[in-house]
Amino acid sequence: MAVNLLDFDAESLTAWFAQQGEKPFRARQVLRWIHRFGEGDFNAMSDLARSLREKLLTIAAVSPAPTLSDKLSADGTRKFLFDVGNGNAVETVFIPEEGRGTLCVSSQAGCALDCTFCSTGRQGFNRNLTTAEIIGQLWQANRLLSINAPGERVISNVVMMGMGEPLANFDHLIPALRLMLDDNAYGLSRRRVTVSTSGIVPAIDRLAEACPVALAVSLHAPTDGLRDRLVPINRKYPLAELMAACQRYLVHAPRDFITFEYVMLDGVNDSDADARALLHLVRDVPCKFNLIPFNPFPASGFRCSTAERMRRFAAILLEGGLVVTTRKTRGDDIDAACGQLAGQVLDRSRRVQRAATIPVRNFSMSGTAA
Ligand code: SAH
Ligand code: SF4
Numbered sequence: 001m002a003v004n005l006l007d008f009d010a011e012s013l014t015a016w017f018a019q020q021g022e023k024p025f026r027a028r029q030v031l032r033w034i035h036r037f038g039e040g041d042f043n044a045m046s047d048l049a050r051s052l053r054e055k056l057l058t059i060a061a062v063s064p065a066p067t068l069s070d071k072l073s074a075d076g077t078r079k080f081l082f083d084v085g086n087g088n089a090v091e092t093v094f095i096p097e098e099g100r101g102t103l104c105v106s107s108q109a110g111c112a113l114d115c116t117f118c119s120t121g122r123q124g125f126n127r128n129l130t131t132a133e134i135i136g137q138l139w140q141a142n143r144l145l146s147i148n149a150p151g152e153r154v155i156s157n158v159v160m161m162g163m164g165e166p167l168a169n170f171d172h173l174i175p176a177l178r179l180m181l182d183d184n185a186y187g188l189s190r191r192r193v194t195v196s197t198s199g200i201v202p203a204i205d206r207l208a209e210a211c212p213v214a215l216a217v218s219l220h221a222p223t224d225g226l227r228d229r230l231v232p233i234n235r236k237y238p239l240a241e242l243m244a245a246c247q248r249y250l251v252h253a254p255r256d257f258i259t260f261e262y263v264m265l266d267g268v269n270d271s272d273a274d275a276r277a278l279l280h281l282v283r284d285v286p287c288k289f290n291l292i293p294f295n296p297f298p299a300s301g302f303r304c305s306t307a308e309r310m311r312r313f314a315a316i317l318l319e320g321g322l323v324v325t326t327r328k329t330r331g332d333d334i335d336a337a338c339g340q341l342a343g344q345v346l347d348r349s350r351r352v353q354r355a356a357t358i359p360v361r362n363f364s365m366s367g368t369a370a
Contacts, residue, residue, distance in 0.1 A: 002061040005034060006132035006139065009175035010182055020059070026052060028184055034062055035135075035185035038143045064136035065090075070144060077331030080141060084109055084133055088126050090163050092137040093336045094145060094155070101145075102157040105137045107173060108164025113198055115218075115231050117263055119297040120163045128169040134176040137162075138186065158188060161196040161216070167203035177211045190214070190253075196261065201237040204245040208252035215249055216259040216290070217242065221269050222277035230269070239281060246285045257286040263294050264305035264313070275316035288323035289314075295329060295337040 008016060010031055017027040029048060033039045040062035042053045065082040068089055072078050078094040090106040111118070112125035138158060146152045158180055160166040166173050173195070179185040180193045195207060196216040204215070221227035227234040234242075246258045260282065264270050278289075291314055294304040305313070310326060317324045329337050 002059060002063075004063045004132045005030065005060050006062055006064060006136050007130060007175075009131075009178040010184060011178075012175065020055065022052065030056070031182070032184045035139065035179060035182070036187075038139065038146075040064075063132065064140045065133050067140060067144070071334045071336075073331040073334045073336060075330055075333075077334070077336050078145070079331060079334050079336040080137070080144065082133075082137060082140065084129065086126075090129065090133070090137075091336070092141055092162060093331060094141055095330050096154070100156040101154040102159055103138060103141050103155045104159050104162050105134060106162030106164055107134060107160055107166040107169050111164045112168065113165050113231070113233050115198060115220075117220075117230065117265060117294060117300060117302050119300070122297075122300075128172055129164070131172045131175045134169075134172060135179050138180065155186075156188070157192045157194070158186075159194045159196060159216070161194070165198055165200065166195050167197045167200040167207065170203055170206060174210050177213055181211070181213070191256070194259070198231050198233050199237050199242045199245075200233065201241050201245045204249055208249045212249070212253040212256075214256065214259070215246070215253070216261055217246060218263075219260040219278075220263050220265075222274050222281050226269060230265075243281065243285055246287070250286060257288055259290055260287050261290050261292055263292045264310050265294050266303040266305045266309070268302065270305040270309050270313055272312065272316060275313045276320075279317065279320035279322070282322070288325070289317055291324065291326045293327065293329050295332060297335075 003016070005013065010028070013031055014024045014027040017024065026048070030045065033045045039045060042048070042056040042060070045053060065084045067080060068083045069081040070078065076096045080092045080094075081089050082092065083089050088109040090109055092106060093104040095102045095104065106129065108128050109126040110123045111120045113121055115121045138155065142153070142155060145154045160173070177193060177195070180188050181190060190212065191214050194214040194216050196218060197204065198218045207213075207215070218231065220230050224234060224238045227239060250256055250258065262269070262278075291310060293310065294302055296302070296304065314324045314326055331337055
């Protein structure tokens with residue numbers, strides 16, 4: 001079977017070329033054709049020796065996951081659905097804003113971590129995406145977004161905030177991140193690529209060593225008791241360990257800050273006391289907060305906090321000296337908003353059926369003044 005060149009970053013492509021008896025500069029040329037110029041046809045790679053083009057045609061391919069759908073929201077958000085085989089599909093969302101364009105990329109088909117307010121988590125886990133499937137989302141989106149303006153770059157930022165937990169797919173994630181930063185590929189600066197994690201502490205340390213891009217941490221609760229229920233991975237890596245990992249991360253990414261994501265759940269994590277507890281929790285971590293209005297999905301069992309509550313919550317954090325932004329919900333008319341990405345995943349765990357029969361939210365509200 002042909003080797004998919006989308007699976008390689010610069011280093012592994014050079015090594016593969018060496019195995020084929022080809023020089024490193026040839027690997028660099030091919031890398032540029034594929035990622036910088038978005039070319040998937042070896043015949044169009046005009047400065048390659050003909051013999052190399054012929055060789056590549058027989059042993060290699062540039063094979064992104066096929067596009068299943070491409071939807072445009074009224075607000076300009078665009079959602080792509082890619083077929084990753086065996087009945088699984090993953091979503092990628094492009095969010096245009098004044099002066100920048102952000103691509104939200106998926107890392108897994110489904111997610112094993114089962115956060116109670118997340119529609120991806122609710123579907124169960126199917127498998128890790130390969131490097132080709134991760135970087136292929138950027139490759140495809142670049143091509144589809146610039147169909148009317150070839151060569152134009154509309155994606156200025158990448159956030160690993162689509163389906164799945166990126167740090168649970170570490171080995172396939174790192175080459176994809178390296179390609180995003182590589183000047184011969186996408187050439188994005190370290191601060192324009194963000195990995196969002198629910199808090200897998202050992203992998204945060206590994207990311208700091210391997211590729212210290214911007215880090216977003218899905219916090220969602222100020223205490224272990226509440227976080228254990230909302231983000232179950234907290235039982236393994238509780239808040240004190242998570243905060244320490246954030247501090248260690250910033251040693252590798254000086255002058256940076258951690259972005260804490262906080263989904264606003266009505267009567268669950270949105271009280272004044274919760275906001276004050278957060279100020280205390282993050283006191284030693286240079287950070288900013290991104291409050292995310294909860295995006296509903298069928299049978300979630302949660303409601304979004306009221307606008308007034310979100311304003312008050314943000315005001316307490318601001319008064320405490322933090323930088324706070326409230327995320328605008330984008331693309332909800334095409335189910336492209338945070339936590340609504342469902343793709344299409346064969347749920348081998350039958351979690352969806354379970355969730356439909358068991359009430360999801362039966363927390364006591366202790367610790368939160370509802
Ligand atoms: N698995 C990673 C990244 C993907 S989720 C993580 O958890 O960080 C991206 C963000 O959307 C996370 O902060 C996640 O908690 C949040 N999210 C999940 N479901 C949501 C929902 N229904 N409404 C709003 N945000 C949600
Ligand atoms: Fe997975 Fe992130 Fe959803 Fe939690 S919020 S279930 S880690 S995708």
